[in-house]
Amino acid sequence: MKNILLLLFVFASIHCFSQRRSFKNMTEKNGKIGIGTKTPDELLTVKGKIHTQEVLVDLNGAVAPDYVFExxxxxxxxxxxxxTMLSLDETATFIEKYRHLPGVPSAKELETDGLYLKEMNLLLLEKVEELMLYTIEQQKEIDMLKEKVSKIED
Structure with a gap:
């Protein structure tokens, strides 16, 4: 990811210099690049919106949530x-008490700390996989109840 950001900076630099434009809002400090800021705190810090077609996030040792199914x-x-996957009752109790999903940061935490895309995407995928399992369980129960009702009606 760092290489991609550095490459983007190089291409932007070449483009700007070839167009004889100046870097009005770009700063380099201690090997860190800031766009729209004079105090970059990461390899690339952008204060403002970024427009791109795609972002690739390396997992770098993070575990994809197939552990839910496992x-x-x-x-x-x-x-x-x-x-451990909570039951729907445990999940409902947690939501009622804390007003957010188990394992997911609260709105206040997100407002204070922001969010990391890799971490949040993996967490959301974990929740999607849990939802799929809850849905499958519910469908099995619906099918069983339909069968019982059908037998009673006959």
């Missing part, structure tokens, strides 16, 4: 041993 079907997960 834990559900096998009873535990080697990928993420501490993971």
């Amino acid at each position: 834990s559900y079907f096998l009873g535990s997960s080697e990928m993420n041993p501490q993971y």
